[in-house]
Amino acid sequence: MKPPNFQYKRPFSIDEALAIIDNCKDLDVRIIAGGQSLIPMMNFRVAVPEVLVDLGAIQGLTTIQKDSDFLYIGAMATATSVMQSDLILRNAPLIPLAYEHVAHPTIRNRGTLGGNLCHCDPASEMPMVMSVLQAKLIVASTRGVRCISAKDFFKDLYTTALEPDEILTQIRVPFASHSTRFAFEEISLRKGDYAIVGIAGSIETKQGSCKNLRIGLCGVSNVVACFDQFSDLTQGCRVENIPTEKIIERVRSQINFESTASVSAAYRKYATEGLIRRVVDRLRG
């Protein structure tokens, strides 16, 4: 479990990083952030990069700020710093709620939000949370800067919309209004394991009636899943009356539950239904 030889670069600015990538067009170049997913893959020789570009020395990539519309989270902010940020707790409480279920403190001290999103593991919490929150991802290359919405960013198992020469630099999370409710539930075999099933929910309420119910799922299928087609069920509904069973049915009908060595499809389905019920009950208040 040792990686083969690779070149290691540690640029001090984004521009320098992008230039390195540009100069290595014919080589397999990889960004390294916290290394908590990439290093194991390299040790297993599943990932065999020829050049590693470490973003750890670039100033400004770890900051967490806000203006009147968005939270701006630097891609290199560690899970721990995001979890412990007051700004985030106040304006996007779903993030720290979900982070409670991500790995262990030692891993969160090194692992970054950006790395977590670029890794795009469908069992991972943050890609799904960012989809529910309708975050935007800012990516840069020598060709310019793009802004990609979460729902377009997470493509498939371990696959994002990033081009090989692009770096994720920032995550923009729209403010939650005070009338938005969030809930998060997860089952993992042990505390900190990847989810067998994890469910996030958010709903906006206005004078008792509600809109924009969104339910995200991780762990159950091969893609980052976020469902938001519920308006016919929630239209004009008071939040405490939203039809739980119909919501569950709608989500369930769109998922193909599969068995793995230690988790049967039947259990996954049962647990998913149960957790959606819990999440919706939380949202109802």
Next chain:
Amino acid sequence: MIPNRKNSSWIGASLERREDRRLLKGRGRFADDVSLPRMGYVALLPSPYANARIKKIDLKAAQALSGVYLVVTGAQFVKTVGPMPTRSNAPVVQYCIAVDRVRHVGEPVAAVVAVNRYIAEDAVELIEVEYEEYDPVVDPMASIKATGNGVLHPDVGSNVVHKSEHSWGPLSQNLKKAAHIVTENFRWNRVAPQPIETCAAVADFNPAGEYFTIWSNMSQQSIIGGNLAISLGVQETQVNYHLCDVGGSFGGKAGLFHVPMIAAGLARLAKRPVKYVEDRMEHMANGNQNGSDRIYTASLSLDSDGRFTAVIFDVIDDFGAYFMINTGSHGNSLAQATGPYDIPALGYNLKCVLTNKVQQAPYRGFGGEVANFVLERLVDAAAKKMNWDPIDLRRRNFITKDNFPYRIPNGNIYDSGDYEKVLEKALMAADLPYWESKKKSAIQKGKRIGWGISTVNERSVLSMTEFWFLDKSPRFPQTSSPESVQIRIASNGRAVVTIYAPHWGNSPETMAVQLVAETLGMHPDHIEVNYGSTENGMISKGPVGSRYTVMLAGAIAGACKKLKDRIFTFAAHMLEVEKNELVIRDEVVSSAFSSGSSLTFAEISRFAHNFRLEFPAGEEYASGLIAQYTYDHPLTTSPNPDTNDLGIFYPIVGHACHIAIVEVDEITLQTKFLKYVAVHDAGTIVNPKAVAGQIRGGIAQGIGTALYERVYYDDQGQLLTVTLADYAIPTSLEIPDIVIDHVETPSPYTEYGIKGCGEGGRLAAMPAIAAAIDNAFKDKGLFIRELPVTPSFLYDNLHIDD
């Protein structure tokens, strides 16, 4: 004789662990800490197939890589290193690097020695192998009937490598007369200890003296010298084996041969010192570290009063690709096959089969935990079927305290015990009425509360006969399992104790300190402990089968007796009194009768070391104060060749009662502990903190076995659990606080009445946890027959029973 505890000042004290002084400061010395000049690093090419013939291996590209010292195939390696030691009978031949055929995924096919492990792994990738794939044999039932290339070892003829049927006591009569018979099927899945430290060895070969020096975490002194040397083709006196600190063994490192053998064999070929440290994948796929893998049909018969009259176990055990431990783990299951209960008849029908998986090795319990699980589950099944209270049913069948020593039907004996007292203490601590009263309100919150109990025996102080007594004609019917110690009083009056068993994460140094302090009347701070290598070593079986403290106590008592005599000889002359009136108190020797002059150990030892002419001529005043002692197993007898009496083989028998109170979430079906009570009787306790540590650790592993862990192979024999993310060992976040209490029934056969306690937690936890989950789903009639009870497993089983 059992001394009155009131006069013992060090036995029974929770002294801080000696071992912790260096471990907590990062100053332990593990095999991987050993580094020698010119040392090369090993990497192995693992087989990707479960069952295949090796057609061709091309090493050229690997050999050409810069930084590579040596590349060899199994066929080349075997020219200088013979097959691995095995207890199997007839021998199932195993090479540490495969020759011609691979029999499980991860089995090494070729080895590289290089300047570092990185380049060694690069070279491994360049080795080209052509295989002819055979259909893998994964299912043990299918393996029994396999033919052709499905037979793993054609020279053995069949995948069934042991088959025997045994009955002891009036079995058929009692079954015929029985008022009730409960019969259940159980599946005991593979788990593995997975210590933090994988297996590791550094080896050096000196061609001048044809002499191997090995540092490794493999542990059994008396086995290593002989067996390793035979495979390496030298005399055992040409191997010096150094003990290292060990980052956990839990039994697995007891039978670990391939790692030091690979290192030693390669060191000789590469003409340089060599280090081989398994990575986690190698440890999981080729560590030879998996526990029992059994299919049971078991029956318990009862008379109309609810008294157990017979128990029968029909067992098929999937040993994997090789059979190194022979039927040892079944000997172990037989040591306390009738549990703490008075059951006059016992049946045991055994089939050992081979499949394309990594082979078994001992794991904390060594089969005893499996038998305990099955018996306790049968008792619960009987209680359920007859609608009896499971606690009353146990109580009714306990061997009572005035019936010891108690002989079980197969010939083993239990030395002592007070099962009723242990049960009472556990019930007091658990307060079951309180938890019963909480059940209703929990249901309203979507939680189910359940409690379960196990009352099991804790056989300890392993002897050797269990490894072969089921064989028709044993190949090597070994009966010795001694332990040795050397104690020296230095010229300053301080003691230096040399032990010959490794530190596995247990507390051998602490035990040695306390036992010598007690026996010689010394202060613990005046006692140092070190370890002997085999070169200067005395015979030692080491810490397996919950034996080390008991055996060490015997050795220390013997050595201290000799030492005391020496001290008194010198002191009597110096004090001008008779030897037999001398007593020792706090390192001071004085006459019991005349008050007045006395001498300290330091004073006596100074004279004994330096002033020979102050003493009369004669052997008894020879300079120095040193004593050695080898203690044999306190009570083993020979088995009968026809197995109708297995003899006494595991007679020092502790007892435990565990009560688990769990809460299961109706939606997630996750199990959480509300309370966990463990009351143990390990005889006289040397160090309560150390015993509590053993119990807690054993329970943590028991919880792993019960709720989380399983080694998964798919139907192609591919190992699915190759990291600690897939193989789910519980962490401190999953393990509850455990309430521990003790009863002390001293053993009449051991020094100070000590019994072993190293495996007890894992001998008792699993049935209590299974029973607790059953109890939480009593209304659904749940009965757990297989572990681990993961949420998914629980869901699937609740549905089947619906």
